[in-house]
Amino acid sequence: MPDVPKMKKPDAKLVLLGDMNVGKTSLLHRYMERKFKDTISTVGGAFFLKQWGPHNISIWDTAGREQFHGLGSMYCRGAAAVILTYDVTNWQSLAELEERFLSLTDTANHDCIYALVGNKADLTDPKAHLCQDSDVLSEDRTDCEEARTEPQVLSACPTPPASPASLSGMLLHKQVAREDAVALYGRILRYKGLDEKGSLPADRMCFETSAKTGYNVDALFETLFDLVLPSILRKRHENQASPTVDLEDCREASGKRGKSSCC
Amino acid sequence: MEVDHHKDTEGQAEETSDPPTESNPPADTLATSLCLLGNHMFPDQVATNACSSVNRSEPATLQPSDASVEDSGLDEGPPPNPGTDSRTQDSECQTNLAAHPAERVTEDAAINNAQSDSGEFVVTMLAKAKLEEQGIGVKGRSSPLLETGIQESPSFTSHRDEDVTADSWRRHRKHVFVLSEAGKPIYSRYGSEEALSSTMGVMMALVSFVQSGDNIIRSVYSEENTVVFLQKGPLVLVCVSSSRQSEQQLREELLYVYYQIISMLTQASISRIFEHKKNYDLRRLLAGSEKILDGLLNLVDSDPSFLLAAVHCLPLAASLRDSLSQILQKAITPNLVFSILIAKNQLLTIVQEKTVIEDARLAPADVHLLLNLIGASSAFQAGEIWTPICLPLFNPDCYFYAYISYLDPPDCTVCLLLLSTDKEAFYSVAECKRKIEEAMLAQNSLSLIAKAQSYSVSQVGVSDLRHFMYKPFDVPDNYRQLTQFTSPEMEAPYSSEEEKMRLLDLYRYMHSRIHSTSRPLKLIYHVAERETLLAWVTSKFELYTCFSPLVTKTCAITAITKLLRWIKKEEDRLFIRYPPKYSTTPNPSKSSRSSRSDQQDTTDNGFLSLL
């Protein structure tokens, strides 16, 4: 009889959901490797481990293709946070979240946190477009600055060949307004049977990001990591994590991340 | 044939489109053949013409200049070598030429005319064929495609955006189209499916029309292109190739495309989908997989593994390979069925579950699909991938779950692939990887693997031998093992991409002669312009060799004797010889090959509910 698996389960699980081509892999890649590069449509799901302080957070980057639809609920099982991703230039991608992906989260934890993320903001929003360096935006985290690698300059990023408009640097029509996302967030809470007052406010949980320029990407992931900490801590009472420790760990984690440039 | 014959207008095309008979020169372009189909869409006609898959399929020679030289050595006796089955076909080339005098003429004409012909291509002509079929004459160059324009979705990249009306599009060496029986486009190698939908519709019209006459359309020939059709279940695959490959080879390639689609969706679900809804748009499910299919087709063109239907493994000291196998053998978990280690896109070792595949082995094609999948999913290499995949030759109807992870980030050259039958097994399979990683660290395996590399032909020590491909057949030692082949690096003069391709084309030509359905050969000595090739198949092996020019047949045979001796000596290093097995499945029936969908149900992916 083979050995019983010994791998310690990660402390919390975060899942990226959303239609194909909205930029889930790009977002994660931007966050983990500080890069934006051409991607291949994900097959199945890809598992990543992120050290966040003393905690291991597992991140599942799932495939948005219909082909893999049925696997979604498996990837979501026991999730502490779900990032529902859409493309701000594509209304359908927001609609798909409600039609196709929301039900997959039925297997997530009952206290699961939901974030709504409108990616590719660089295509519609000058602020996100001009953001050449994700670190500039996370000014509240300047303590992490020096440990990071040189910021990626925009021109060093391959332009996504997919969107003709981005080639010319023109701004595209924004198909999904922030209010639409906020409204969807409300519907998600209702779907989950959650009370709007007792839940995290839409304001905090609706993001607009750009994997290409890095706009808001760190803020997204790190907000979520911080938000799932309480549930991790609740789960292991024996752990003596305190807020001060967490701050230090944050620095550590960021430093580590800076070095890991690969492939 | 008119040398300056220009086929841009319907009238001229029609002039040459008399129904071909045995003695007639072939329709001079695919276009005319197809016009012909369009004109004479009556079962009898089409049955005789379109289904002509006889000797036409074999180009008289690959390069006209070879022709007279090629047969020079063929009337000599068989080589004084082991392998009693070896038999030389006498003057087979002369027969070939004699049998088709018309072809020679045609080909010469074609050469003079090559420039003006190159623009002639299937799309315009297919489109014309369609209009003709509807009784509408075509004036000038316009085709429905011009009006259709390209409406590619912004998510398609590079050649998906190609202008399908441009010459450059037509000039691609090998087009591949996949369509549903209802004529709905599913995939096109170049250009977007939308832009090509009318073309595909015409192709489908051809196929179904011929079918209605109880015939199956197999291929259409012109001097420029070979069009091969393959119907598999509700899918129709079409290849339009100017590569001079045989129909058989092209059909094999289409089969790989089909298998790759099956590996993503399973055969059972594809049939179910189309039973349910005949004109379902399969692109919904395949969207995003285009790059996987593109990648496969590029590999098919550039990697002889596909031609030989055999797997190429990285040469490795037998002791190292054994120790790697043992590491894999020890890291197991229930329902794990295959553990595969890959470096530089070549196999290092493969360990399999005992009961699951007691009487079966992994088919090379399944391994090729796995390798292609790995290549296509390597975009973000730090993660661990968990994805369903079907191995169509093993069982076309069920899914395995593949765990894919690189062992040497950030280099990402050594890849571990673990296949389980249990969808939920990710964490326990990932744990196997940790064990494997630990053991490999302890044995310093990674740095040893890093040193492993393919070999140079100079190591064989046979002068004038430039390259070879050797594929042993089932011999007692590797019986029930994966079919493998060995081959040195392609070195000068075959270092440039073009030269590599040229050599591969020569091999493909030799291969098509060896495996010709009408007249298979055992031995071919072929004097080409810049090299001499010898291909030889016996009951024990299949061998393709490439020598410098002017090597005589006797010399070549002597060299081959030496080569075979060298391979025998190096066997343990060149091939995976005794792959171990493990036992992880307490209940063998659960995952056995024939079990259809008890636990790995095809509905696992749930997309059927989306219909």
Ligand SMILES: Nc1nc2c(ncn2[C@@H]2O[C@H](COP(=O)(O)OP(=O)(O)OP(=O)(O)O)[C@@H](O)[C@H]2O)c(=O)[nH]1
């Ligand atoms: N302009 C712009 N393009 C982006 C951005 N993020 C992703 N892209 C592009 O969008 C395409 C899809 O990105 P992916 O990250 O592969 O999308 P995905 O959601 O992972 O898709 P699946 O894996 O198929 O589900 C790629 O061509 C990216 O280059 C962004 O922030 N801005």
Ligand SMILES: [Mg+2]
């Ligand atoms: Mg992805």
